[in-house]
Amino acid sequence: MSTTGDTDPMVRFASAGTARSTLQAWADGAYVLHLLTAVRDKGWTAFLTESRSVEDLAAYSGLTPERVADIVDVLEAYGVVGRREETVRLTAEFAALSADDAWVGLDELLDRIELTARLVPATAEAGPLPLAESDALVVARSSGGNSTRITRALFDQLFLPKLPELIDVVRTERWLDVGCGVAGSTLTLAGLFPELKAVALELVPTVAAETRLRAAAQRVADRVDIRTTDVRDFDERDAFGGAFWAQPFFPEATRAATLATILRALRPGGLLFLQEMEPVPDQAARPAYTMRRLVAQAQGIPFGRTAEELTDETMAAGFEPVRVAQTDFGRIVIVRRPG
Known part of the structure; x- marks a missing residue:
């Protein structure tokens, strides 16, 4: 590798x-993302869930067949669409990503990419990143996922078999979801376990409102009580057998008080579950990891705490360690309230 001190012109x-x-x-990657977002906004991705001719697309979009053909060439080159004879449609991968039952869909991902692209320049400025309620909703949708038959199958086959303690709790005791976002996990659990009775806490009113709509649409609103509140103001005590804390979204300044609230809310012996997010990747994935870390830490959010660090953090708050479970969703830390 050369340095700026090299004088050889070649x-x-x-x-x-x-x-x-x-x-x-x-x-090149940015260009195709902009194009995909543009055609998504114009309804192409929904239109192309079925096979269409270039002429069909031209009539639908109001563009000339020549322009449509050029756009299709780009989307095909990047694996978004495929051709068969005289028609074009989404590839199987992008059709699955665009489907209503996707865990996290194309719309949520493109919206999160657009938000992050807007936030990144602000990391070079002083002060916290500017996040509106609408931005929080974008983050919640793209992080929490949708509760669908796909997520229920994933939980049933890949996740819950590794967490028998969680199954026992949701079948027999009240469940607390702390920082629920759109409550993808809790709503999925509600669909799997008709016995589940849960309280879900969300600070942002816009996010909580959407979560209530999702609970009502899945007909579990009578069993999942979604409350708009700062977790630190939650005052139920000795009331829950288990809790999940969405710890990656809690700023450093709020974490100790949040853990103290959860400790009080659990009954003696009650379990707290935390997910290790963003473990240090291999060298190939490290560049993207550093960008995600930059954006998170510019919001004042700790990034990439390991299962061991999370265990230490909860122990400092008064919890006792139980175990760290290895799942297909990453490592899950399980701790309990003493007694």
Whole structure:
């Protein structure tokens, strides 16, 4: 690798060419994301869940067949659509991502990408990142996921068999979801276990309102009580057999008080579950990891705490360790209230 001290013109030219190629690769990915977002906004992704001709797309979009053909060429090159004879439609992968039963769908992902692209420049400015309620809803939708037959199957086959303690709790005792977002996990559990009785706490009114709509649509609103409140103001004591804390979304300044609230809310011996998020990746995935860390920490949110660090954090708040469970959703820390 050359340095800025190299004086050989050919070495400097080759070094600059490497940097140009890197920038172009970044730009190419950004361009296709902008195009995919644009055609999504115009309804193409929904329209292309069925096979369509270029002429069909031209009539639908109001563009010339030539322009449509060029757009289709790009989308095909990036694996978004595929051709068969004289028609085009979403590939199987993007059709699954766009389907109503997707865990996290194309719309949620594109909205989160657009939000992050807006936030990244602000990390180079002083002060916290500007997040509106609508932004919090985008984050909640793209992080919490939808409760669908897909998520129920994932939980039933891949997740819950590794967590028998959780199954016992939701079948017999009240469940507390702390920082629920759109409550994808709790609503999924409610669909799997008709015995479940839960309270879900969410700070942002817009997010809580959407979560209530989702609970009503799944006909579990009588069993999942969604409350708009700061967790630290929650005052039920000795009332829950188990709780889940969405710890990656809680700023450092709120974490100790939040854990104290959860400790009081659990009955003696009650269990708290936490998910390890963003473990340190291999070298190939590290560049994207560093960008996610930048955005999170610019919001004042601790990033990438390991299961061991989370165990230490909860023990400092008065919990006792139970175990760390390895699941297909990552490592789950299980601790309990003493007694």
